[in-house]
Amino acid sequence: MLGGKETLEHLWTPWRMEYILSEKPRECPFCRAVEAGDDRACHIVYRGEHCFVILNKYPYNNGHLMILPYRHVAELHEMTPEERREMMELLELCVRVLRQSSRPDGFNVGLNLGEAAGAGVQCHIHVHVVPRWHGDTNYMTVVNGVRVIPELLDETWERLKPVFDALTSQH
């Protein structure tokens, strides 16, 4: 049963499907950010050897970070041991940076694997690091189901980038 315009297009232009599959990593917002080379504009706050840290474009809270391998892989088992190791090291770094810069009362850290788990971008694995403050769910305004974040992403980048730089230049 044909579900809509997209289904028809795929049926009638099978070469387009092949094109879509081969171009997927370029359509990935995380791969695009890494390749763009403008970390300020793309809100990348730290580049490690195998993994990097980027601000979440739709943050749950100010300072919502994500840690990802440079390689476009979806699953934990597709990551190399080096990538997994550095991901954990960067998790510790992110928590330290946020503690120093934002004095949160706690953190939510996690992986959403698969659509059913709520992953927005399923094709490129990422760990969420969300700073939490007592009562933060109370003071955030909700408009059209989206929580309004008082601080803009550019400002968050300007605030966090120097802390990442300072903490990583010490060792």
Ligand SMILES: [Zn+2]
């Ligand atoms: Zn990707």
